[in-house]
Amino acid sequence: GAGVSQSPRYKVAKRGQDVALRCDPISGHVSLFWYQQALGQGPEFLTYFQNEAQLDKSGLPSDRFFAERPEGSVSTLKIQRTQQEDSAVYLCASSLAPLHTEAFFGQGTRLTVV
Amino acid sequence: AQSVTQLGSHVSVSEGALVLLRCNYSSSVPPYLFWYVQYPNQGLQLLLKYTTGATLVKGINGFEAEFKKSETSFHLTKPSAHMSDAAEYFCAVSDKTNAGKSTFGDGTTLTVKP
Numbered sequence: 001g002a003g004v005s006q007s008p009r010y011k012v013a014k015r016g017q018d019v020a021l022r023c024d025p026i027s028g029h030v031s032l033f034w035y036q037q038a039l040g041q042g043p044e045f046l047t048y049f050q051n052e053a054q055l056d057k058s059g060l061p062s063d064r065f066f067a068e069r070p071e072g073s074v075s076t077l078k079i080q081r082t083q084q085e086d087s088a089v090y091l092c093a094s095s096l097a098p099l100h101t102e103a104f105f106g107q108g109t110r111l112t113v114v
Numbered sequence: 115a116q117s118v119t120q121l122g123s124h125v126s127v128s129e130g131a132l133v134l135l136r137c138n139y140s141s142s143v144p145p146y147l148f149w150y151v152q153y154p155n156q157g158l159q160l161l162l163k164y165t166t167g168a169t170l171v172k173g174i175n176g177f178e179a180e181f182k183k184s185e186t187s188f189h190l191t192k193p194s195a196h197m198s199d200a201a202e203y204f205c206a207v208s209d210k211t212n213a214g215k216s217t218f219g220d221g222t223t224l225t226v227k228p
Contacts, residue, residue, distance in 0.1 A: 056215065091157060091158070101146060101163055105158040
């Protein structure tokens, strides 16, 4: 596609429910990033993939958060046993190559945990 | 470790007036610096970036920013504000090891008054 696509755009989950958020990066982009943006704050780094390899997961806030990119294209961010503090916008970004300086962001998935 | 401080969470200007959004950064290695714009319910769009070379960088929509190493600053300016500039602006820092892994500031909301 023309840009980074994320689905769903909006997700409401009951506390304790598992959720899966999808990211379709720009075709051919090697690098993929997940960020979490809480209300009124800037995005915070969660994790980074180079192709299918998850090279950096230092930003994942707990072991309830899990990300995968099994074929080096589409990525899924999974949150188990959601908590209210997980409510945020989850942004996905991709770039052509690891040292490429421009990352392209999707529109994000707004997760609300009730 | 890297960090970004955006001075002023809200800035209001009149249409046609100068826009100045302030950003200071901290980085132990030569930084890559970015400004992004975010419209409501949208992802982040890159306005401009500094990696190496010329310290005054020009971006889209008439924005520019100057990298000042001695002041650890990367302020964003536009000579004449348009109503369409009303949005949230984020300053971010990364480095050459992984340019797409950025640390963001908390953002500045720009309001443009008619």
